[in-house]
Amino acid sequence: MQTKTKMSPAQEAQKFFFELGMVQRMKTGAKLAELGLSFSQAHALRLLDPDEPMPMSALAERLFCDASNVTGIADRLEARGLVQRESLVGDRRVKALTITPSGMKLRKQVLELMSQPPDAIAALSDADQRALRDILARAVEHLRAAGESDQLGR
Amino acid sequence: MQTKTKMSPAQEAQKFFFELGMVQRMKTGAKLAELGLSFSQAHALRLLDPDEPMPMSALAERLFCDASNVTGIADRLEARGLVQRESLVGDRRVKALTITPSGMKLRKQVLELMSQPPDAIAALSDADQRALRDILARAVEHLRAAGESDQLGR
């Protein structure tokens, strides 16, 4: 009766992966809201290097979004005094973002919160956790390898 | 020099998981856009049961969002003739969504697209794929177990 009696291991893995990701996104989203941060804002804060000012275009790239979008996100973060715009000395067109001390404090909380594994993973056996880590590490590796050749762009 | 020399396997797994999920979300988002669907719209279409009309409140629950939000999503899907509102016979307050034939066609494409594992997973060895599937299956199991007792929630 059902057409989907057969699913490849990769497909099944993908299905579970998606479901776990969905739930996890909701839970962290709720926790971030308590800090007064949206998901995108937290993600941006997380990506900023505490020591190295990051041009807004670079941030846009890492957020996989349009540069004009970053303007708004930076506006809101700056309005709360979490980051600062700073024109680059060599090229006054580019504005780099630096994290303020109060931004650093919040960033620390965000990192803590987001690196905390979800219950579903924490509940796994030690062996499973280690195996999962290793397999995902290999997957990420493939990702980067593919990404490199991708940079040559269509 | 670095304070994070030690990370638990679960934390590392979480980090990789997040990164893979982020990239995957972008890629599927792009493919869905080609079908003229936003992520939420596709997700809703995916969750609807082809055979069983689903009350909008039930859909809201599965989308982890407010009921008023579903109104808008259903509006857009209905405007394109992909779903239909249908008042329940026993209780005229609840409106259930059914998928139209053209909605079914699009839903099929969405399912195909979203069940297709990302390159990063597809590139893993067979053994890794199977191990990943099994571990994630156990994680999802924990998720459901936790979810059950959650339903008692205040």
Next chain:
DNA sequence: AGTAGTTATTTGACAACCTCAAGCATTGGG
């Protein structure tokens, strides 16, 4: 029946995110 309370959906106000096209300032090469 009639009244009150509950429930499902909708509406309206508001904010964030996102993209695209157009604009502005700056830079760098002819």
Next chain:
DNA sequence: CCCAATGCTTGAGGTTGTCAAATAACTACT
């Protein structure tokens, strides 16, 4: 000096999301 390219901003327009209030329909109680 002129012109094209680059980095960011602005404005329009659309989707998502929340909350509070409104509406409609059901339920229970008198």
